[in-house]
Amino acid sequence: MNEHGQKKPYVIGLDLGGTNSVFGIVDSRGEIRATTAIKTQGYPDVKDYVRASVEALQVIIDEVGGIDTIEAMGIGAPNGNYYNGTIEFAPNLEWGRNGVVPLAQLFSDALGVPVALTNDANAAAIGEMIYGVARGMKNFIVITLGTGVGSGIVINGQLVYGCDGFAGELGHVIMRRENGRLCGCGRHGCLEAYCSATGVARSARELLATRKDKSLLRDLDPEKITSLDVSIAAGKGDALAKEIYERAGEMLGEACADFAAFSSPEAFIFFGGMTKAGDLIMDPIKRSYDEHVLPIFRGKAKFLISGLNGASAAVLGASAVGWEI
Amino acid sequence: MNEHGQKKPYVIGLDLGGTNSVFGIVDSRGEIRATTAIKTQGYPDVKDYVRASVEALQVIIDEVGGIDTIEAMGIGAPNGNYYNGTIEFAPNLEWGRNGVVPLAQLFSDALGVPVALTNDANAAAIGEMIYGVARGMKNFIVITLGTGVGSGIVINGQLVYGCDGFAGELGHVIMRRENGRLCGCGRHGCLEAYCSATGVARSARELLATRKDKSLLRDLDPEKITSLDVSIAAGKGDALAKEIYERAGEMLGEACADFAAFSSPEAFIFFGGMTKAGDLIMDPIKRSYDEHVLPIFRGKAKFLISGLNGASAAVLGASAVGWEI
Numbered sequence: 324m325n326e327h328g329q330k331k332p333y334v335i336g337l338d339l340g341g342t343n344s345v346f347g348i349v350d351s352r353g354e355i356r357a358t359t360a361i362k363t364q365g366y367p368d369v370k371d372y373v374r375a376s377v378e379a380l381q382v383i384i385d386e387v388g389g390i391d392t393i394e395a396m397g398i399g400a401p402n403g404n405y406y407n408g409t410i411e412f413a414p415n416l417e418w419g420r421n422g423v424v425p426l427a428q429l430f431s432d433a434l435g436v437p438v439a440l441t442n443d444a445n446a447a448a449i450g451e452m453i454y455g456v457a458r459g460m461k462n463f464i465v466i467t468l469g470t471g472v473g474s475g476i477v478i479n480g481q482l483v484y485g486c487d488g489f490a491g492e493l494g495h496v497i498m499r500r501e502n503g504r505l506c507g508c509g510r511h512g513c514l515e516a517y518c519s520a521t522g523v524a525r526s527a528r529e530l531l532a533t534r535k536d537k538s539l540l541r542d543l544d545p546e547k548i549t550s551l552d553v554s555i556a557a558g559k560g561d562a563l564a565k566e567i568y569e570r571a572g573e574m575l576g577e578a579c580a581d582f583a584a585f586s587s588p589e590a591f592i593f594f595g596g597m598t599k600a601g602d603l604i605m606d607p608i609k610r611s612y613d614e615h616v617l618p619i620f621r622g623k624a625k626f627l628i629s630g631l632n633g634a635s636a637a638v639l640g641a642s643a644v645g646w647e648i
Numbered sequence: 649m650n651e652h653g654q655k656k657p658y659v660i661g662l663d664l665g666g667t668n669s670v671f672g673i674v675d676s677r678g679e680i681r682a683t684t685a686i687k688t689q690g691y692p693d694v695k696d697y698v699r700a701s702v703e704a705l706q707v708i709i710d711e712v713g714g715i716d717t718i719e720a721m722g723i724g725a726p727n728g729n730y731y732n733g734t735i736e737f738a739p740n741l742e743w744g745r746n747g748v749v750p751l752a753q754l755f756s757d758a759l760g761v762p763v764a765l766t767n768d769a770n771a772a773a774i775g776e777m778i779y780g781v782a783r784g785m786k787n788f789i790v791i792t793l794g795t796g797v798g799s800g801i802v803i804n805g806q807l808v809y810g811c812d813g814f815a816g817e818l819g820h821v822i823m824r825r826e827n828g829r830l831c832g833c834g835r836h837g838c839l840e841a842y843c844s845a846t847g848v849a850r851s852a853r854e855l856l857a858t859r860k861d862k863s864l865l866r867d868l869d870p871e872k873i874t875s876l877d878v879s880i881a882a883g884k885g886d887a888l889a890k891e892i893y894e895r896a897g898e899m900l901g902e903a904c905a906d907f908a909a910f911s912s913p914e915a916f917i918f919f920g921g922m923t924k925a926g927d928l929i930m931d932p933i934k935r936s937y938d939e940h941v942l943p944i945f946r947g948k949a950k951f952l953i954s955g956l957n958g959a960s961a962a963v964l965g966a967s968a969v970g971w972e973i
Contacts, residue, residue: 461811462810462811462815476910476911478803478804478806478808478810479803479804479806479808481803481804483803483804483910483911484912485787485803485911485912485913486786486787486912486913486914486948486949487912487945487948488912489912489944489945490787490910490911490912491909491910491911492909492942492944493909493910495909495942496906496909496910497902497905497906497940498825499825500823500824500825500902501826508942508943509943510940510942577822577825580822581821581822581906582910584816584817584818584820584821585801585808585815585816585818585821585907585910585911586801586808586810586815586816586910587809587810587811587812587813587814587815588810588811589811615822615835617817617820617833617835618833618834619814619817620812620814623811623812624811
C-alpha cells in the first residue's frame with residue numbers, strides 16, 4: 324500500500340515452470356501490462372536464479388513506472404508451500420530438487436515488496452476466482468491437465484491448504500487399485516498416470532500396441548506420440564484417438580464423482596493444455612460423472628473450461644496470489 | 649442471548665436416530681444437565697413427532713430453570729441439511745422418507761428458540777471441535793463407523809457443507825471399481841459397503857462361507873452375525889475375526905490416504921460403535937495409511953478415537969451445533 328493506505332496499481336506474477344520462468348506485471352483488472360521471461364534451468368544455485376530474474380524484471384518494472392508502483396509479487400511453482408513461502412523437493416528444479424528453498428523470502432529481499440508463493444494449480448484456482456469463470460463462487464475445484472494432473476480446491480471462498488500447505492493433490496488419488504499404472508510419485512494407479520498429457524500419450528501407445536484398428540496415429544513414431552497428436556487425430560474423426568480421450572474423460576468423471584462426495588463443489592473447472600480438446604474430453608467427463616456420482620449430487624455441478632486466457636493464464640493465476648497477501 | 653447480550657447457560661441437543669430420539673440439555677463446558685428420549689417411530693406426521701418431543705422436553709427444560717435458560721437447540725439427524733434446516737428424503741424416518749421436512753423451523757416455532765440442524769456426522773465433527781479431541785485443530789476429518797460410514801470434514805476451522813449442504817459423504821467414495829459390493833445408495837464398491845458395521849458383518853459371512861478355518865464365529869447363525877460379535881471373537885484371539893477387522897482397517901487406511909490428498913488434515917478421528925474394537929481396527933488403519941499415502945503426507949496425520957463420551961457423544965455433538973448458531 325502507499326502512504327494513503329491505498330493498494331498500489333500492479334502486482335508481479337511469476338509462472339515458474341520446469342523449463343521457463345514467465346513474469347508478468349498485472350493490474351487489478353487482470354490486464355497484463357508488461358511481460359518477460361528467463362530460462363528456469365542453468366542455475367544450480369537459487370541465488371543466481373533470483374539474480375537473473377530480478378535483472379530481467381527490472382526492465383519491465385521500469386516500463387510501468389518503477390518499483391513504487393508494485394504492491395506485491397505472487398509465484399505459482401511446483402511443490403510450492405504457501406505457508407512457508409518455500410519450494411520443497413521439486414524434482415524438476417535444479418536448485419529445488421534436494422531441499423527446502425525459501426524462494427518467497429529471496430525475491431522479497433531482492434525486490435523490497437511482499438511475496439507469496441503457492442503451487443501452480445492453487446495459483447490457477449485463485450486466478451479463476453479473481454479473474455476467471457469462478458468469480459462469485461465459494462466452492463469449486465480447479466483440475467489442471469498438463470504434464471501432470473494438479474488441483475486447487477476452494478471451499479467457503481478459501482483455498483484449501485491443509486495442515487501442512489500441501490492439500491489438493493487430487494492427481495494422486497488412486498483410481499486403479501489393481502494392476503494400476505506406475506505414477507511419477509512411485510505409487511500405482513494414480514489419476515495422473517492416466518489423465519495427464521503423458522498419461523494420455525501412454526494410453527495411445529498401449530492401445531496401438533494391443534489393437535489392430537486403423538488409426539492416423541499409426542503414422543507416428545509411437546515413442547514420440549503426445550496428447551496433442553491424439554487430440555489432432557481425434558479432431559479429424561479418428562476413432563481410436565477419440566476412444567483414448569473418451570477413456571481419460573470417463574476416469575476424470577469417476578474421480579470428480581468422488582470429489583463431489585468430499586466437498587460438493589458448485590463447479591469443476593478444467594485448466595491446461597489438454598482442455599484444448601474441448602468437447603472430446605468434456606463430454607465424456609460429464610457423462611461419466613452423471614453415471615457415477617451419488618444421486619444426491621446428480622445434475623448440481625457445472626463442468627467448465629478455464630476462463631483465463633491461454634498463454635497468460637498461469638501468470639495471471641500467479642499474480643492473483645500477490646493480490647491475496 | 650439475554651437482555652445483557654450474554655449467552656444463556658444451556659443448549660438443547662437432539663440426537664435423532666432411526667429408532668430413538670435422545671435429548672440432552674448441555675452447558676457450555678459440555679456437561680449434560682438433563683436428558684430424556686422418545687421413540688422416533690410411530691409418528692407418520694412430523695407435527696406429531698415434534699409435539700411428542702416438546703412434551704418430553706418440557707419436563708427437563710423445567711428441571712434446569714425453564715425455557716429462558718435455553719440459548720438454542722442443535723439437531724444431528726440423517727440427511728440433515730444445515731443450510732435449510734431440513735431433513736431431505738431420509739429413508740429411515742417415517743415422516744422424512746418422501747420429501748423435505750423443515751424440522752428446524754418446526755422445533756423453533758414450538759420452543760421459541762433458534763434451532764440449527766445438520767447431519768449426524770457433521771454434528772460429531774462440531775462436537776469434537778468444541779468438546780472433544782479436535783479442540784484447537786483447524787483441519788481434521790471425523791469418520792463415523794456405524795450402521796453406515798459417515799464423515800464430517802473441517803477445513804480452516806469451518807465445517808465443509810459444499811454448495812448444497814451435503815458435502816462430506818466419504819462413506820460413498822468408490823473403493824472397488826470392479827466387482828464392488830452393492831451399497832445402500834444403489835451404486836457398487838462404496839467404502840460404506842465394506843467398512844460400516846453392516847459391511848463388517850457381511851465380510852464375516854463371506855469369509856465363513858468361502859473358507860474352512862476354525863473360528864468362534866462358526867458357532868453363530870451366519871445371518872445374525874454383527875460387527876460386535878466379530879469384535880468379541882477377535883478380542884478372544886480368533887484369527888478369522890481378526891482378519892475381518894484387518895481388512896476393514898486396511899481399506900479405511902487406503903481411503904484416508906486419498907482424503908489426505910484432498911485436504912491434508914492434521915487428524916482423522918474415528919467415531920461410533922466400531923471404534924470399540926480399539927487397536928484391532930486402528931492399527932491396520934494406520935499401517936495401511938502409511939503404506940498407501942503420498943510420501944509428502946506420510947507420518948503427518950494423527951489417528952484418534954473420538955474423545956466424546958460414548959452414549960452421550962451424539963447428543964453432545966448435536967448440542968454443539970446449537971452453540972454455533
